[in-house]
Amino acid sequence: MASKNWKVGIVGYGSSAKIFHIPFIQALPEYTLHAIVQRTPRVGNDAAKEHPDVKCFPCLDEMLKETTVDMIVISTPVESHYSLTKSALFAQKHANEADELIALANQQHRLLSVFHNRRWDADFVTLKQLLVSRTLGLVTNYETCFEFSDPRRSVQNSADPMNTVSQIKAIYDLGTHLLDQAIHIFGLPQRVTGHLGAELKGNDSSECSNIFTVLMHYDNGLLVTAKAGTISSKEKPLRFLVTGDKGGFKKFYFDIQKEHLLAGKSPRDNGFGEEPLERYGELVSETGVLATKESGGSAIEKSIATVEPPTWAEYYRKLARALSGREPVPVSGSEARDIIQIIELAIISSQLKETVEIP
Template identity: 40%
Template sequence: MASKTYNVAIVGYGMSAKVFHIPLVLALPSDFKLYGIVQRSPKPDDDASKDQPHAKHWRSADEVYADPDVDVVVVTSIPETHHAMCKAALEAGKHVIVEKPFVPTAKEADDLLAIAKRSGKLLTVYQNRRWDSDYLTLRHVLDSGSLGEIVEFETHYDRYRPDPPPDTWKTRDAPGHGSIFDLGTHTIDQVYHLFGLPQKVTGFVTTQRRKPVQGGAHDSHTLILQYPNALMVTVKAAIVSPETEQLHFWVRGTTGSFKKFGVDVQEDQLKAGLRPGDEEFGVEPESLHGSLTTMDGEGEMERRVYETVGPPKTYVEFYRVFAKALRGEGEVPVRAEEARDCLRIIEAAFLSSREGRTVDL
């Protein structure tokens, strides 16, 4: 018997839907069908019905919940709407993929976990950067034992954008907005994926721009996460970082260190029109390879280029794993409980920054 092809409805038609979801759904035609898209206000140069004429098109998410042929709802709307939309979709009997940040608070996350359990439907959070090629390479380095016992781990998402940005929903001070929810949810999730919950959190949530958006959200953050065995993790996103090469990972252990500059290429490739299955999709150039420093046979430090692990498992893997979960062949790609725990870290960071103290988890 042929396996079921699941009908997918995308709620929202912004960059997230166009770049991170629709191309991946279309890349797995035996598992998923792009069934429909919710776009509230089409424009002549931004019209989902013209871009995807074979899909259904709605103006309201309520139409999606009421459609019995929808199997999976992908929520790509702004963060403060995530809880209500996920709740409605789950209670309508739909499986749900929700963009990061999951929801603005851990309490809302717990509420959705309970609703998903009652409904018997799958709920997962789109943490695609677990399939960044450099993160997979980093895991390969850690698994090899080359670094010995890890004592310090730094993850950066720094940029140089000192001028006030355009006024968009991302810049406004609202629940789930700001750098720690935008970029921080990626890096915190990777750290959690590697090490779990920290014991202590010290947070500095701030605005580095000298001319910030009036009434805007924070644009930068630094978190110090303390783990057992004296492991210290730094999670950082700076908006004023004038560098030609931005540091991404720096990991130090008792027998070696790993350093990596630059970020994964998939986002830029998807924006440029490259698609999963294209020959160069997800392949990092040599200029982005990391460096590994270890002891040689004579006890001297030796540094070498560490090639990115390939062939890459790209962002398509998220949807491939989700398809297996729908068929009962394993767990969802990112458990909602894990995303909830990352929100606990974020909430501890805000409390720490506000009160000027380290917070115990």
């Protein structure tokens, strides 16, 4: 298929669409933002006024009548992804998400991809380079975290934090990204241990959030810990802690792209997504480890520069090439299905209070 400009329809106009999708679609010449579905426009949040050159619709059915849309991005709450994606696939459009939708996409001769944009976080790309180059040696411990100090930024606020449904929503939120990053590097584990719960701040039930911890056990001795929560006593939230037999990597803070977007920066701006020096990770080299083991000295830690980020636009660059038939989609439906399977097993593990085997 020849390269072309792809007309994109966005379903949903919340923070996900405005922060994680639209800026990157507009930053690339391969795409045109062509249509938006917004069910309830409001003062200060009206897609038609903010994008006067884009066609706006009140529901997906209306947009599906628009024959010039080449690709549809589902950017709505998680629980609506399946039904909306299924409708989009039956309407002969490209779409975003799911499980049995893989077979449906094949039947309809459509592409199905999931927006695991955090594969292109600058800190994760930096860590991946260290692992590929085996700078850390054989990795035995991989810890990945999303922790916040403000309950208003929680994974999933809930007036009833002990509600099982709310806790499941929490792991399907940031949990999908943490697990996807780990499985993207190490593949599927052999066993899973999960814990879903809630944490409180003070006596105010409005300051509750749902938390989760997932342990992925590998037969080669690797233990992956993925966890997210709200209340952290750390001034600097831990993001990665990885150790191997030749060294270790420690990284604080979150990827800076969201901060830049909220501050009004564009992916087209110079310096977008680049971390300042004070946010660089720390590397313990083989020399440092040997000094600790043999001479009793302190491990030598040195700052390691975060790589120049490909940014989340890389997902859409790869998707444009996939649409033109030049390479596979950046994140396949089967890869997303693997993450869903791990989450389901983690939920079962939490309920049974025991480690479960991967089928």
